[in-house]
Amino acid sequence: MTxxxxxxxxxxxxxxxxxxxxTQDKNVAQIAAWLNVQGIRLAEVRVVADDQExxxxxxxxxxxxxxxxxxxxxxxxxxxxxxxxxxxxALGVGVVHHPDAVAILTRYYETRGGVTEARLRMARVPDxxxxxxNKMSGAPGIRxxxxxxMAGVPHITAGMLDALTGTLQGGKPVVSIxxxxxxxxxxxxxxxxxxxxxxxGCAIGSYPFFREGRVGANFVTRSTDADAAQACSxxxxxxxxxxxxxxxxxxx
Amino acid sequence: MTxxxxxxxxxxxxxxxxxxxxTQDKNVAQIAAWLNVQGIRLAEVRVVADDQExxxxxxxxxxxxxxxxxxxxxxxxxxxxxxxxxxxxALGVGVVHHPDAVAILTRYYETRGGVTEARLRMARVPDxxxxxxNKMSGAPGIRxxxxxxMAGVPHITAGMLDALTGTLQGGKPVVSIxxxxxxxxxxxxxxxxxxxxxxxGCAIGSYPFFREGRVGANFVTRSTDADAAQACSxxxxxxxxxxxxxxxxxxx
Numbered sequence: 001m002t003x004x005x006x007x008x009x010x011x012x013x014x015x016x017x018x019x020x021x022x023t024q025d026k027n028v029a030q031i032a033a034w035l036n037v038q039g040i041r042l043a044e045v046r047v048v049a050d051d052q053e054x055x056x057x058x059x060x061x062x063x064x065x066x067x068x069x070x071x072x073x074x075x076x077x078x079x080x081x082x083x084x085x086x087x088x089x090a091l092g093v094g095v096v097h098h099p100d101a102v103a104i105l106t107r108y109y110e111t112r113g114g115v116t117e118a119r120l121r122m123a124r125v126p127d128x129x130x131x132x133x134n135k136m137s138g139a140p141g142i143r144x145x146x147x148x149x150m151a152g153v154p155h156i157t158a159g160m161l162d163a164l165t166g167t168l169q170g171g172k173p174v175v176s177i178x179x180x181x182x183x184x185x186x187x188x189x190x191x192x193x194x195x196x197x198x199x200x201g202c203a204i205g206s207y208p209f210f211r212e213g214r215v216g217a218n219f220v221t222r223s224t225d226a227d228a229a230q231a232c233s234x235x236x237x238x239x240x241x242x243x244x245x246x247x248x249x250x251x252x
Numbered sequence: 253m254t255x256x257x258x259x260x261x262x263x264x265x266x267x268x269x270x271x272x273x274x275t276q277d278k279n280v281a282q283i284a285a286w287l288n289v290q291g292i293r294l295a296e297v298r299v300v301a302d303d304q305e306x307x308x309x310x311x312x313x314x315x316x317x318x319x320x321x322x323x324x325x326x327x328x329x330x331x332x333x334x335x336x337x338x339x340x341x342a343l344g345v346g347v348v349h350h351p352d353a354v355a356i357l358t359r360y361y362e363t364r365g366g367v368t369e370a371r372l373r374m375a376r377v378p379d380x381x382x383x384x385x386n387k388m389s390g391a392p393g394i395r396x397x398x399x400x401x402m403a404g405v406p407h408i409t410a411g412m413l414d415a416l417t418g419t420l421q422g423g424k425p426v427v428s429i430x431x432x433x434x435x436x437x438x439x440x441x442x443x444x445x446x447x448x449x450x451x452x453g454c455a456i457g458s459y460p461f462f463r464e465g466r467v468g469a470n471f472v473t474r475s476t477d478a479d480a481a482q483a484c485s486x487x488x489x490x491x492x493x494x495x496x497x498x499x500x501x502x503x504x
Contacts, residue, residue: 013297016455016457016474017457017459017472018280018281018284018297019280019284019293019294019295019296019297020284020285020288020294020426020428020474021280021281021282021283021284021285021286021287021288021294022428022457022459022472023281023459024278024281025277025280025281026276028270028271028273028277028299029270029273029275029276029277030273031273032270032271032272032273033272033273034273035273036272036273041271042271042272042273043271043301044271044298044299044300044301044306045265045270045271045297045298045299046296046297046298046299047280047296047297047298047299048296049295049296050457054296076437076438076458076460077437077438077441078437078438078441078444078445078458079441079444079445079448079456079458080455080456080457080458112436113436113439116438116439118438118439118441118442119438121438121441122438137462153460153461153462174272176272176274184364184365185328185329185330186328186329186330186368186370186371186373186374187365187368187370189329189330189331189370189373190370192330192331192332193330193331196331203268203332204331204332205268205269205274205302205332206328206330206331206332207269207274207275208328208405209405210389210405220269220274222268222272
């Protein structure tokens with residue numbers, strides 16, 4: 001097997017509301033799943049406070065060692081929305097009002113009370129940035145180099161991801177095949193270990209659960225090689241059967 | 253106001269299943285909320301892959317700059333459970349079977365098929381560690397220095413947190429007071445900014461939403477000084493009323 005480049009992304013989730021436990025993050029899972037389809041692996045995530053130094057540190061380390069860096073949160077019109085300024089500071093560029101964003105917001109607020117200085121805060125971008133369209137609420141996302149600045153509200157970020165679909169270079173998407181079984185994972189740990197070892201380029205994850213009064217687990221095989229993933233998952237099923245356990249394709 | 257020490261914690265979420273988007277993390281919110289009650293602020297979170305180098309990097313940086321470090325995930329019996337080895341490597345200590353954990357697991361599995369070598373993997377700890385009781389599934393959590401190693405399955409981690417309640421030194425808990433209003437946050441950004449500035453030691457977060465066809469926002473005042481938080485939140489309500497907006501205590 002030739003070694004193919006693995007494209008990676010990192011995500012910085014910006015927001016006191018996540019760190020205080022007030023808000024349940026949904027952007028990690030949503031962005032991870034979207035990246036998989038683009039053939040890009042989410043390699044690491046950091047959740048940082050609404051604090052300029054914390055954002056700068058995370059952005060500068062992660063953009064350097066990943067192909068792409070996404071951020072979520074902190075791009076609204078209020079005083080706690082400091083993402084744009086922090087990213088501009090991280091890149092050492094100024095902040096400007098993007099003319100297209102000004103036009104979009106002016107049009108959007110025409111029938112919604114008119115554009116104001118506060119609302120025009122959402123047109124501010126690091127100098128040199130492009131916009132990511134947002135059909136949901138007017139305020140656009142921001143793209144600059146390998147950095148993608150998205151909203152904190154999950155359905156708005158979903159719209160921005162939609163606008164980006166197919167535009168980012170990636171590798172082969174990761175194929176995941178899930179098998180479920182009513183078995184304690186500790187019963188089959190040797191099987192999983194040896195099966196993973198025997199199938200190059202495949203990773204097996206074991207995810208236990210406790211339901212209907214019984215223990216079980218889902219075994220997820222991941223690989224960029226669909227045939228290899230299928231062979232590995234079949235080997236798990238065969239091994240489970242040999243130990244007397246039925247398995248359910250797709251998971252339990 | 254005298255400057256009080258702010259106690260902080262960091263969390264490292266360990267797991268390919270979070271980074272692949274397969275599993276929705278629930279431990280960040282749960283641990284954050286629990287820490288608040290202990291008077292400890294969750295300062296930063298990292299989600300890393302099941303990869304020893306990634307875990308070591310995150311653990312060593314975060315344990316050094318926070319009072320406490322929590323990890324979740326990767327302490328089960330299978331090949332992808334590498335948290336104990338990674339933390340031992342981060343600390344430069346060996347891995348041993350903790351005799352109490354061996355006893356707990358032996359007793360737990362007595363009526364569940366008997367203890368096996370695979371199951372005894374869950375008794376492995378970095379040398380010098382203490383156990384955190386786990387009533388849910390036998391396998392204990394681990395405490396070593398300022399590091400707390402918890403399960404990935406949220407209800408098991410909940411049990412471990414319960415066992416730790418009241419045992420960690422912290423400061424004053426953060427008080428949060430929420431006000432909701434049917435107003436676009438961009439209408440009141442000046443009010444929020446000036447109110448926060450006028451109330452020392454208070455932080456105001458603005459969290460917009462779109463519901464029932466209307467926009468609104470919740471304004472959350474946070475402070476370790478309950479009186480200050482109340483005064484600040486009251487000032488927001490007064491300011492909203494002056495602009496013609498009713499507000500709802502507790503949020504919308």
